[in-house]
Amino acid sequence: MGEDGRQDDLLDKMHNRIRLDRTFFTRDVLKVARDLVGKDLVVLDADRVARRYEILETEAYRGEEDMACHASKGRTKRTEVMYRQGGMIYMYFIYGMYWMMNVVAGEENSPQAVLIRAVKGFSGPGKLTRELRIDGTFYGEDLTLSQRIWVEKRFTKCEIGTGPRIGIDYAGEPWKSLPWRFIKI
């Protein structure tokens, strides 16, 4: 890293733009999901301009025993990335038209992920990926290293509400009733 890099780091710190590191993501998914609310999702557009979106709503999916979690079907080509260490991106396509963005959490071989359900300006997990142009090419991207997408701290506190996860009634009890959805109030 040269002089320019250090200069950039300094500017970032002055603006409180600190990228979340590995230790943030390798914790339990319930903590990661809760703590992601209020953080900034940052993506670079085609002109290399960083666009920041505050995360407003998330959902936690934890382990093969969680019948609402895709890992409940075991390790497949699709769920493979959930078995890696926290900080990776898990993308999947659904309903023939929407890409869902998830952040892998926990240690290696502990399949967990956080669905990003809403950011400021866009409600709904399918809408936000469409608007931010996040698609299947982001599968496996590392949020702690990527040059086109990452998450930053925002030194503001916010109150967080919880509720059951959306659209997973098929999973049955207790999974469909667990308060694993986190919302900024």
Next chain:
DNA sequence: TCATTGATTTCA
């Protein structure tokens, strides 16, 4: 190879 199923959104 074939049928089923969605971690959704939008419209009537």
Next chain:
DNA sequence: GAAATCAATGAT
């Protein structure tokens, strides 16, 4: 309440 629309999955 139902359509749009398709990859992954599991059964054949």
